[in-house]
Amino acid sequence: MDKRKVVNLEDRLPKLKEQRKSRANRRLIIYMSVFFILILFILYTQSSLSNVAKINVEGNEYTSKKEIIKASDLSTHTSFFSVDSDDVSKKIKENTQIKSASVEKAFPNKINIHVKEYDRVAYVADDGKFIPILENGEILKSNQGEDTHGDAPLLVGWTNGERLEEMIKELIKIPDSIAHSISEIEYTPTDVNKMFITLYMNDGFEVTANIEDLSKKILAYPQIVSELGPKAAGVIDFEVYDGLYDPYFKDDKKEDEAEEAQ
Incomplete structure (x- = not known):
């Protein structure tokens, strides 16, 4: 006869039932918790709290x-x-x-x-206000005008058109350190040169140049001014400057002295 221990099923049945009941209760608690969390989340998303x-x-x-x-x-x-x-x-x-x-x-x-x-590359005056021109060429509306234009040059004598668009393209290429030293840019075309412009600098110099190559030639401006010295004043002509020869400089002080001597 097999002497192995015989398990009485009647003794185990109550324990199995209890385990099943316990597992069922845990599942119910989990389901109910998830359900209430979802309800609370829905209520939260529908309320002003969210x-x-x-x-x-x-x-x-x-x-x-x-x-x-x-x-x-x-x-x-x-x-x-x-x-x-x-x-x-x-x-x-x-x-x-x-x-x-x-x-x-x-x-x-x-x-x-x-x-x-967008960076402001220039301003145009309109009824006592300064209208910004952005780096993308957009000219803001009159009601968006500002009281000052210290962060970019003021354009004088310009009208909307091809010349203005070319001028904006050149201004975008000029480094901020130089652009911020320009006070005004006046459109001053001549009979033989429709691209001629005059720049009035914050340090007192005037610069004459052509629109199409201003961004290249103006790069030499800081060095030229430093060589002229702090007491110099006059017009720096970039119109024919090619980078090899110094631009023509018209010394206002010497001309004034010559006129006084006469």
Whole structure:
């Protein structure tokens, strides 16, 4: 006879039933927990608690935070979960002054907007205001005029057209360190040269040049001025300057002295 221990099934049945019941209870608790979490999440997303609470704007210098938020079409009534970052970015870039925009959602209810604006390459005067011209060639509307133009030259005597477009293209190529030293650029065409311009510099010099090669020739300006010395004043002619020979310099002081001697 087999002497191995015989297991009594009647003794094990209650334990098996208890284990099954315990597992069923655990599953029920898990299902109920997931169900209630989903219900709470749905209630949260449908309530004002899930609305955008704060909108941060960075990178703007000329465009106000208010303008950018208005362009984004976001508000504290917007559901955080309904915000499409790419869609908001496209809306912001519809503003003519915005070059690029990125939108980041920060849980639970904050939106971060970072913009890059087009540089201002020049201004035109209009009814006491200065209208910015952007690096993409866009001329802003009259109601977007500003009180000063210290960060870019003022264009004088220009009208919309091919010459102005060429001038803007040249200005974009000029380094900021030199562009910021230009106070005004006047369109001064002659009968034989329709591309002739006169620049009035912040240091008192005048520069004459042609539109089409201004960005190349103006690079020599800082060195030429340093060689002339701090007391010099007059007109630097870049019209025929080719980089090999010094541009013609008309010394105003010497001419004044000659006139006084006569």
